[in-house]
Amino acid sequence: MGLTAAGLLAAVGKWAVPALAQGETVVPFTDIPPNFNPGGEGPVRLYDIRNIDGLYTPNNEFFSIAHYGMPEVDANAYRLRVTGLIDRPIELSIDQIRSRPSVQVGAGYECSGNSARSVQGLSSCGNFTGTRLASLLADVGVEDRGREVLFFGADQGEETTAFRQQDVTLDSQFIRSMSVQEAMDGDAILAYELNGQPLNTRQGAPLRLIVPGWYGVANVKWMTGLHVQQDRFVGHFQARWYRTVRGEEIAGDMKYNETEVTRLRIKSIISRVTRQGGTHRVMGFVLHDGTPLRSVEVRVDDGPWQSATLDPANTQYSWKLFSYDWNGATPGEHTLVSRATDINGTTQVTEEELATKQTFLEHNAQFPRRVMVS
Numbered sequence: 001m002g003l004t005a006a007g008l009l010a011a012v013g014k015w016a017v018p019a020l021a022q023g024e025t026v027v028p029f030t031d032i033p034p035n036f037n038p039g040g041e042g043p044v045r046l047y048d049i050r051n052i053d054g055l056y057t058p059n060n061e062f063f064s065i066a067h068y069g070m071p072e073v074d075a076n077a078y079r080l081r082v083t084g085l086i087d088r089p090i091e092l093s094i095d096q097i098r099s100r101p102s103v104q105v106g107a108g109y110e111c112s113g114n115s116a117r118s119v120q121g122l123s124s125c126g127n128f129t130g131t132r133l134a135s136l137l138a139d140v141g142v143e144d145r146g147r148e149v150l151f152f153g154a155d156q157g158e159e160t161t162a163f164r165q166q167d168v169t170l171d172s173q174f175i176r177s178m179s180v181q182e183a184m185d186g187d188a189i190l191a192y193e194l195n196g197q198p199l200n201t202r203q204g205a206p207l208r209l210i211v212p213g214w215y216g217v218a219n220v221k222w223m224t225g226l227h228v229q230q231d232r233f234v235g236h237f238q239a240r241w242y243r244t245v246r247g248e249e250i251a252g253d254m255k256y257n258e259t260e261v262t263r264l265r266i267k268s269i270i271s272r273v274t275r276q277g278g279t280h281r282v283m284g285f286v287l288h289d290g291t292p293l294r295s296v297e298v299r300v301d302d303g304p305w306q307s308a309t310l311d312p313a314n315t316q317y318s319w320k321l322f323s324y325d326w327n328g329a330t331p332g333e334h335t336l337v338s339r340a341t342d343i344n345g346t347t348q349v350t351e352e353e354l355a356t357k358q359t360f361l362e363h364n365a366q367f368p369r370r371v372m373v374s
C-alpha cells in the first residue's frame with residue numbers, strides 16, 4: 001500500500017467522484033443533458049453540482065462568468081480609488097486594504113441565469129476573506145446627499161445603448177451599484193481571498209466585491225473604484241441586462257413590474273443521490289438571501305412532502321446543504337423534488353407559479369430530478 005487515501009484522491013484528480021462511505025454508491029441521474037460540459041478555461045465555467053461533498057466549492061471548480069474577458073490586474077500597481085460625495089477621497093493599495101480589519105464570510109450564490117439547462121451549475125459556495133464595505137464607507141464619510149454607491153470593474157468592452165431613435169455606442173465597463181443604505185446595512189466585503197487562497201485572475205484578483213445573499217452579478221470582480229453619487233445608476237449591467245419582467249397581481253389586477261436583479265430568490269436543488277444497503281440518501285443545497293430557513297422538504301414521485309435535515313456546517317449566507325433519508329425505494333425510475341421555505345413564509349415557487357415571468361433570469365422554480373434505482 002504505497003498510496004494514502006489523500007494521495008489516491010489527488011492522483012484521481014479533478015473529476016473524481018466525491019468521497020463515499022464504505023459500501024455507499026452513487027445513484028445516477030437520468031436527466032443530465034448530453035451537452036452538459038462543466039469545467040474548462042473559458043469565461044463561463046459551470047460547476048458540476050454532483051461533486052458537492054462539503055460546504056465550500058474547491059477553488060479550481062468554482063463556477064464563473066465574465067462578460068468582457070478576464071483582465072490581468074497588476075497587484076503591485078493596483079489602487080482602489082474611492083471618489084464622489086465623500087468627505088475624504090482616498091486611494092488604497094492592496095497592502096493597505098489587507099491591513100484593514102478582516103472578516104470571513106461564507107457566501108453561496110448563483111448567476112441569475114442559472115437554470116436546469118446548465119444543471120444549476122452556475123452556482124458555488126466559497127469562504128471569502130476581506131474587509132467590510134460599510135466600515136470603509138464610514139471611514140471616508142459619505143455626505144448626506146450621497147445615495148448610491150457604484151462599483152467599477154477593470155474589465156471593459158463596447159456597448160450600444162438605445163436612446164429613443166438613437167443608438168449610442170460607448171466604451172463600456174462592468175459597473176454595478178447599490179444604495180448607500182444597502183451598503184451600510186448589509187454584510188458586503190471587499191474580498192481578496194477565496195477559501196484561504198489569494199484570488200486568482202478568474203476570481204477577480206486582486207480585489208472583488210462579495211455581497212452575501214445577492215445574485216452573483218453583484219459580486220464585482222477586478223474592482224478598481226467605488227464612487228458615491230446622489231442619483232440612481234441605471235447602467236447596462238444594472239438596469240438593462242440584469243433585470244426581470246414579471247406580472248404581479250397588485251391592487252386586484254395584473255401589473256408588469258420590471259426590477260433589477262438583487263437579492264437571491266429562494267431556491268433548492270437536489271444535487272446527489274447515494275445508496276447504502278437499503279437506504280437512499282438524497283442531498284442538495286438551498287440558495288437564498290440569508291433569511292433563516294423554516295424548512296426544506298423532499299418529495300418522491302407523487303408522495304407527501306417530507307422534512308429534510310440541514311447540515312450543521314451551514315452559515316447565515318452559505319448555501320444550505322441538506323439531506324433526506326429515503327427508505328423503501330423500489331427499482332425503476334423515480335422523480336425527486338425539493339422545496340425550501342424561509343421564516344417569512346417565502347416558499348420556492350413551482351414552474352406554474354413563474355408563468356407570468358416574461359424573462360429568463362431569476363428562475364428559482366422547483367427542479368424535479370430523475371434517478372434510476374436498480
Ligand SMILES: Nc1nc2c(c(=O)[nH]1)N[C@H]1C(S)=C(S)[C@@H](COP(=O)(O)O)O[C@H]1N2
Nearest residue numbers: 063064065066067111153174216217219221
Ligand atoms: N468585473 C466583473 N465582475 C463580474 C462579472 C463581470 O463580467 N465583470 N460577472 C458577474 C456575474 S454575471 C456573475 S454571475 C459573477 C460570477 O462570479 P464568479 O465568477 O466569482 O463565480 O461575477 C459577477 N462579477
Ligand SMILES: [Mo]
Nearest residue numbers: 111112216217
Ligand atoms: Mo451572472
